[in-house]
Amino acid sequence: MDYMILVNQSHPLPEDWEKLLQTVTVVNSVGDEVVVEKKTYDAYLLLKKSLEEKDGICLEPDSGLRSIAEQQEIMERFTEKYGAEYARKTVAPPGYSEHHTGLAVDLYYRLKNADGSVRDVYTNEELEEHPDIWAVIHGRLAEFGFILRYPEGKTHITGYQYEPWHIRYLDSAAAAADIMGRPGLTLEEWLAEKGSK
Ligand SMILES: [Zn+2]
Numbered sequence: 001m002d003y004m005i006l007v008n009q010s011h012p013l014p015e016d017w018e019k020l021l022q023t024v025t026v027v028n029s030v031g032d033e034v035v036v037e038k039k040t041y042d043a044y045l046l047l048k049k050s051l052e053e054k055d056g057i058c059l060e061p062d063s064g065l066r067s068i069a070e071q072q073e074i075m076e077r078f079t080e081k082y083g084a085e086y087a088r089k090t091v092a093p094p095g096y097s098e099h100h101t102g103l104a105v106d107l108y109y110r111l112k113n114a115d116g117s118v119r120d121v122y123t124n125e126e127l128e129e130h131p132d133i134w135a136v137i138h139g140r141l142a143e144f145g146f147i148l149r150y151p152e153g154k155t156h157i158t159g160y161q162y163e164p165w166h167i168r169y170l171d172s173a174a175a176a177a178d179i180m181g182r183p184g185l186t187l188e189e190w191l192a193e194k195g196s197k
Pocket of ligand 1: 099104105106166
């Protein structure tokens with residue numbers, strides 16, 4: 001399995017990928033099933049443990065693997081609801097979403113209230129209100145082999161607006177540290193530098 005795989009709006013998922021993929025299925029704190037590639041999930045658990053112990057941030061997976069068939073359904077639902085133009089702008093075409101790889105996870109988190117109870121910080125609007133918390137999370141990603149996949153100001157390269165919640169596993173802390181050590185660098189640019197894509 002090539003953990004450095006590039007899937008974006010001009011690089012589709014390789015045909016044999018779904019056949020080779022080994023996954024785990026978990027249920028998150030809001031009761032949704034999330035499927036993630038096996039090694040990615042192990043690394044995610046280490047990241048989660050570290051953030052919980054050191055920062056009191058309790059990560060949860062919102063979305064992991066989406067099959068090409070599921071992406072097709074999402075595209076159809078969005079087209080029906082919002083029109084074809086909006087759907088094209090916001091939903092990756094089936095075959096071209098990084099979520100097909102199983103190596104991408106969209107995160108949310110739970111925070112402890114003063115009285116010890118826990119609340120889910122779940123909607124995009126709420127998640128965007130806490131850049132301080134994302135900064136802590138992003139600061140920890142590389143150690144566990146993850147990168148922030150869609151940094152700010154790089155829509156012209158990634159095809160996506162800034163998504164603080166979308167992380168991508170590379171199975172290499174060194175590669176991840178190299179990318180995250182240069183804020184704003186994208187996987188596309190890093191792979192191009194290496195001459196591999
Ligand atoms: Zn995502």
